[in-house]
Every structure is written in C-alpha cells, then in structure tokens.
Amino acid sequence: MQKFNSSTKIIIGVDHGYGNMKTAHRIFKTGVECMEEEPIVSRNFVKYKDKFYVIGESHLVYQGNKTESEDFHILTLAALAEELMFRGLHEANVTLAVGLPLAWMKNQGADFKRYLLREQELHFEFRKERYHVHLCGVEVFPQGFAAIVNLGAMPGMNMLADIGNGTMNVMQIIDNKPLEKSLVTDKFGVGICMKEIQKELSKENGEDIPEMLIEPLLWNGIQGRTDVTAVKVERIAKQYAENIRKRLVDYGYKQGLVHLYVIGGGGCLLRNYTELTGKAEVTFITDICANAKGYEYLAAQKQRRQR
C-alpha cells in the first residue's frame, strides 16, 4: 500500500449517467453484473464485501430513481477508483461531488446524498487494486447546469439542454438567473434513438445489432457512407434530432433569440444531424466529462465560501 497523508482532502466529481459514468478524467459504461465468485475473463470488476461486480459490459436501463438499486453505489466505487488511479492514489479523504437531473434535485437530492454517504469508510478492490476511501461528504449539484456554470456571465436569453442516454434536461437562464419554473426533465434520451435504430436494422438483418456498431455513426455522423445501414441510421438519427429540436422549441427555444447550450451525448446528434451546427448562438459542449468537472468546480467554490 502506498503512503498517504491522511490530512489531505480531495474533491472527486462523478457524473452518474444511465449510459456512462464520467469523472473529470475517465469515462466507462454503466453495466453492473453481480457475481458470487471472481470473474474468469474480466478484470474490470469491483470487489466489495466479498462480492464481485463486473463493470462496463453494457448500459444500465433507465430507472427513474438512482437510489433504487445498488448499481450506482457500486459504479461510484469504480469511478472513485478510476479517478484515484489517475491521480496516483490508493487512499484518500474524498468529498464526492455529484449531480442529478435538474427537475429531480428537490425530490431526490437528499436521498441521493444519503444513498452515497451511507458508508463513509470504503474498502474495496477495482481491477485487483485495493483502495481505501474515507468519504468526508457528498455535494449534489444540478446536472447540466454544473457544466456551464464556469463559462462566465450569461446575459440575455439562454437555454441549457443536457441530452443524456436516459433523459433530456432543459432549463432557461435569463440575464444570469436560472428560471426554476423552466426546469424540464423529459424521458427522451439518446437511448430511444438507439433502440429505434436497432429495431430497424434487426428487421433487415434478422438479428440484433450491438450498440457499439451504431454508436460511432451517431457520435461522428455517417462521414460520407452510402451503404444501407448508414443511410438508415442517418434517417432515424435526423428524425430523432428533429424531434429534440421541436421539443426545445416547445420548452421555449427561439432560434436567433436564445443562446442554446447543448451538452451530453445527445449533443453529438444535434451537431451531426441538424442545421444547428455552425450557428453562432448555439454552443455545443463536446467534453463528455464537463458535468463531472463542473461538480468539482462547484464543490471547490462552495468549500471556499464556507471557509
């Protein structure tokens, strides 16, 4: 075990998505599979309390409440390990900075905090490396908002659209003031588009097409491909992106008048499959770890103000 100065405290931001877990420097898929015995093939597992959890072989299904299962607790351990590994640590006093969709904050914020903080001394293994984390506290911030809060002042009319795998979260910010009544969480994440594409392609091929074969077409566009698969993906992705745009209009987006900030994996679809690309009043935040970085930023700000 490496030496550790027990008085040192660090902040680790973790973005608990349904599709991917993100920290400031790492990203991995959310699949969790519990096993009683050590996995034979995978090394990508968390060992916690004599159980083995294989991480990242699939995506979680949308749950509506992140505290309903053990999944996000185990994924948090994996995220902590990933980030500690990045920082060259095996032990740390950690303030965990996390987020929830904007509209869930009031109802689920306290529960999520309790859920993550129920055990403060965490002893676990990840990829056969031992870790010891003392959780000093958990800070919960609004997802999406955290990613733009350090962009500076936002005069005029602004709209934030955080399009994840499970949900799309929208909020308006007028002259630096977030409008609470504008908060919307819509269960219209990229997962819907993915399922639609898989359904359409399986009709033709007679078998399910894995997500990993479709994802590059969504994140990067079809890049000049003219084969049947690419054309179908393009058609469905354009349709989904157009539906997103229509929903944004319903929630108050006015092209040319409102500055739109798009974050999350869904942003790639809007960028690749709509005409919003290249418009001066649209900002795509392409850093998929932006939320996690934002959480760390906000937690540091909060600690500074409390001193």
Added chain:
Amino acid sequence: MRKIYKCSNIKFCMEDENQRRTWEYLQGITRSDGSYGKILSDAFVAVLDSKNEIRADKPEELLTLSLKQSEHEFEQFEEIFARVLEAKFRSLQVILTEHMEKCFQEHTSDFQVGAVKAAEMTDSNELRQTHEVELSEDMMAFAFTMGE
C-alpha cells in the same frame, strides 16, 4: 594357448569433462563392441602411433594438430569463461533488481506525495481561476441552493 591378462583399476573423475565422457562411453559399449581392454588399447595405440608418425614425417600436420588442440583448449576456456560470466551476470541481475525495487518504492512514495500536492495545487488553481472568470452570483447561488 592360454592368454595372460593383467588388471588395472581405472577411476574416472566425474567432474572432469573428458574423464566423465570416457566413462559414459565405456558404460555404453556391449560385448559385440569388444572388451574394455581392447577398446582402450586400440584407441591409445591409434592416437599414440598417429602422433609419432606426424612428429617423424609430417611436421606441418603436427602444426595443424597443435593448432586444432589450441582451438579446442580455447573453446573450452571460452565455455568456462562464459559460465563464469553468466554466473556473475545473474548475481548482478539480482542486485540490480533489488536496487530497482528499492528505487521504485522510494519513487512511488515521492510520486504519491507529488500527486497529493498536485491535487492540492489543482484545487487551489481552480480557486484562483474563480477570480478570472466573471461568475454570476445568481447562478452560483442557484447551484448551491439546489444542492441544499
């Protein structure tokens, strides 16, 4: 007519390569190959006679044989030298591995301390950046209030 046989006990040193090989060779012979005495005497006489012939008639062949012997001796020396070098190399490897482990442990400790400092620096840098970005107090307050 009855033949006269005389006995001679021969001891072969197993640590000596040539003696060991000879002993092994003798162990492998069968009755059809002849007796120990016959085989050894034939071999000795053949070698001794050939040497004598070379000395008397063909001095250039003596030189060649002498060179061949030198080569053989040199090869043996080389082999022994290689073995000594290998043994030395292995002991150096052990010493080097121990040294590297020690250095690595010291380095990881230093790295650990460095990483902790870097983490502290990152946090303090982030705090410093706070002054550089024009933050909206309303937005910050909103983020903090939502989390309460």
